[in-house]
Amino acid sequence: MSKIPQIDAIDRKIIRALQRSGRMTNLELAAEVNLSPSPCLRRLRNLENNGAITGYSVEVNAKAYGLPVTVMVRISLDKHTEDVVLRFEERMKAIPEVLECFVMTGLSDYLLRVVVSDLEDYERFVRDRLHPIGGIGSIDTSFVYGVVKRTNVYPEYQG
Amino acid sequence: MSKIPQIDAIDRKIIRALQRSGRMTNLELAAEVNLSPSPCLRRLRNLENNGAITGYSVEVNAKAYGLPVTVMVRISLDKHTEDVVLRFEERMKAIPEVLECFVMTGLSDYLLRVVVSDLEDYERFVRDRLHPIGGIGSIDTSFVYGVVKRTNVYPEYQG
DNA sequence: GGTATTTTTGACATAATATTCCAAAATTCC
DNA sequence: GGAATTTTGGAATATTATGTCAAAAATACC
Incomplete structure (x- = not known):
């Protein structure tokens, strides 16, 4: 039985934005999801610690x-x-x-x-x-x- | 006919490092490939502009x-x-x-x-x-x- | 084999970004 | 409807990215 982290609509917007552009800055990300930088970064770190976000990678030819x-x-x-x-x-x-x-x-x-x-x-x-x-x-x-x-x-x- | 960017061993180390950890800082990346930050960043930008690196993404559960x-x-x-x-x-x-x-x-x-x-x-x-x-x-x-x-x-x- | 040319590198200064802290606002729960 | 909890936003600081330029390395040429 694994814990189910509570993910809301803003978290999903963060995830989809980073799926599109995984190295965007926290400032850009915050603007995209309509938050100020600090809560945006805190949400991101939570997703990372939750296990919802498992890593980042580069797309290569x-x-x-x-x-x-x-x-x-x-x-x-x-x-x-x-x-x-x-x-x-x-x-x-x-x-x-x-x-x-x-x-x-x-x-x-x-x-x-x-x-x-x-x-x-x-x-x-x-x-x-x-x-x-x-x-x-x-x-x-x-x-x-x-x-x-x-x-x-x-x-x-x-x- | 598409141009073939010249990729060397250091570029491949950069790529593999970012495939493992796509959001590492340029400082960490530079340390990992044994370069100082400026040439490391220049190589990264070249790979991005070349088309060798096509983007970045987050890995999600x-x-x-x-x-x-x-x-x-x-x-x-x-x-x-x-x-x-x-x-x-x-x-x-x-x-x-x-x-x-x-x-x-x-x-x-x-x-x-x-x-x-x-x-x-x-x-x-x-x-x-x-x-x-x-x-x-x-x-x-x-x-x-x-x-x-x-x-x-x-x-x-x-x- | 040595010299000239080109490319790549590394250090430094500056600009941009991440991170932390705290009070205010919003939300949730009785 | 009020108290407790959670989330937010702004400001200060630390970290990182970026651009410049001289030095080093690699390459090409003779």
């Missing part, structure tokens, strides 16, 4: 960094004993190319988002990173051809 | 915000005429619950990441947002049951 290929990988395990599952999930956390790993409903057990520099690099990833884990039943690879939309901004809350 | 359900939706169009494709992609950009929409290789044409408040809300999303678009051949829904890993930090570059 993956190609410019040298990782132009994004791959979505759906993986099923061939058995679901605790040791197989734990081993797999520990490996996921440890592999740097795996940026996201979700447990899914539906046909596949896991959905991974993986970044690599080229096709050859992805082959290496499957051969040297995935296969050695063991217990994997199937791997279904889909490459990202294009990005239609990518945003961090949540929809306005319809309370 | 979706449940605390009121959107506890994340859905991955794979969608195929029933035909691929220009008007059907354009209409679909324009709608994707306009629907606030769709945070990501990728064009994919493989069986499905698109992969969406959608956030909603509950199952009923997702039903509404499919009925009122997706179906009215038209031209959709198949919708395959998978719910995110758990998050094994979620990071923004790219792997160290193996140049």
Whole structure:
């Protein structure tokens, strides 16, 4: 049972503003949510300490960094004993190319988002990173051809 | 043909540091990459103006915000005429619950990441947002049951 | 291999911003 | 409706960002 921090409409405005522009100054943020700087900063710190805000990050052009290929990988395990599952999930956390790993409903057990520099690099990833884990039943690879939309901004809350 | 900004090892250290902690001060950043503040800030601004860094964002606990359900939706169009494709992609950009929409290789044409408040809300999303678009051949829904890993930090570059 | 040119760096001064404190205002609870 | 609690806004101070410029480093050229 985790505590439920009380979030109100102003907090949501703060969150959405920072999802759009995570490094805006407290003065800009305060103006945007119609507060003066001090209560705005206090609310922000509360959200951070609450666990509502878990961190900040920069958005990077993956190609410019040298990782132009994004791959979505759906993986099923061939058995679901605790040791197989734990081993797999520990490996996921440890592999740097795996940026996201979700447990899914539906046909596949896991959905991974993986970044690599080229096709050859992805082959290496499957051969040297995935296969050695063991217990994997199937791997279904889909490459990202294009990005239609990518945003961090949540929809306005319809309370 | 897009220009390729020249990124070196220090720039990549800056990027990785900010992917971990996107709101660190320039002083902290400079210390982390072993530069003094002024060249560090100049490099950062260059990365921003280059297009290597495209923005900043806050990481939010979706449940605390009121959107506890994340859905991955794979969608195929029933035909691929220009008007059907354009209409679909324009709608994707306009629907606030769709945070990501990728064009994919493989069986499905698109992969969406959608956030909603509950199952009923997702039903509404499919009925009122997706179906009215038209031209959709198949919708395959998978719910995110758990998050094994979620990071923004790219792997160290193996140049 | 050495010199000239270009680029990058680091220190300092100034401007902008964050942070803290406290009294006033607003809200909530009986 | 009044008391207690919470939230707010303004002012003072500390911290940080920004711009300038000379020195150092890297690069190119001969």
